[in-house]
Amino acid sequence: MISEEVKARLREVAARYPQARSAMLPCLHIVQDAEGYVTPEGILAVAEAIGVKPDEVESVVTFYSMYHQEPIGRTVIKVCTSIACYLHGCDETLAKLERRLGIQKGQTTPDGRYTLEGVECLAACGMAPAVQVNGEFAEQMTPDKTDALIDTLEQHGPGAIRNYWRQISEGRGMATETTLGSVGATAETGAPASNGNGNNAQTTGETKSRGQRQKGSR
Numbered sequence: 001m002i003s004e005e006v007k008a009r010l011r012e013v014a015a016r017y018p019q020a021r022s023a024m025l026p027c028l029h030i031v032q033d034a035e036g037y038v039t040p041e042g043i044l045a046v047a048e049a050i051g052v053k054p055d056e057v058e059s060v061v062t063f064y065s066m067y068h069q070e071p072i073g074r075t076v077i078k079v080c081t082s083i084a085c086y087l088h089g090c091d092e093t094l095a096k097l098e099r100r101l102g103i104q105k106g107q108t109t110p111d112g113r114y115t116l117e118g119v120e121c122l123a124a125c126g127m128a129p130a131v132q133v134n135g136e137f138a139e140q141m142t143p144d145k146t147d148a149l150i151d152t153l154e155q156h157g158p159g160a161i162r163n164y165w166r167q168i169s170e171g172r173g174m175a176t177e178t179t180l181g182s183v184g185a186t187a188e189t190g191a192p193a194s195n196g197n198g199n200n201a202q203t204t205g206e207t208k209s210r211g212q213r214q215k216g217s218r
């Protein structure tokens, strides 16, 4: 259910644009943030706010992998599977993540902590293979870095990833508990997804594969 407050926010954002339809992407972020994913009601609300047909909004939702049409985990890990990342071993990274989280690509862990996705180019081809965690990049992934990434998420939650990757990219090795703690990361509680038997950008405009679009539009 889209609240009146959210609808007012949609109208406010739409009014900032010379053509209201140009506000489609930020409006979709608003409804997704409000409900955790883009519901059919969210699509209708956005369509009404910007004056387009719901079909047009849905076609955008199903095109971009940053929008979800079903509940997702609190931490969303996206692995680029396009050509540059493929040539640099993204399959190995993806397989490692699947083993660590105990889920397959496209799935969410039963505890709702992680969603793992394979996506088209994340526009970080020069640093392949590339991964995004809640919109933050982790690049040039190796099996060791993949382990360190999950360890960091387990210990400090998704908020720690920005600092984690800064250290990796500056060649200072894996993040330490002390430095990660300094960014005010919040540790999550619950069963660890790292036990191997698992049971879970928005700035780049990353798009969905054909299979994802078909799945999302059902």
Ligand code: FES
Pocket (backbone or CB within 6 Å): 080, 081, 082, 083, 084, 085, 086, 120, 121, 122, 123, 124, 125, 126, 128, 129, 130
């Ligand atoms: S091919 Fe992977 S980021 Fe472009």
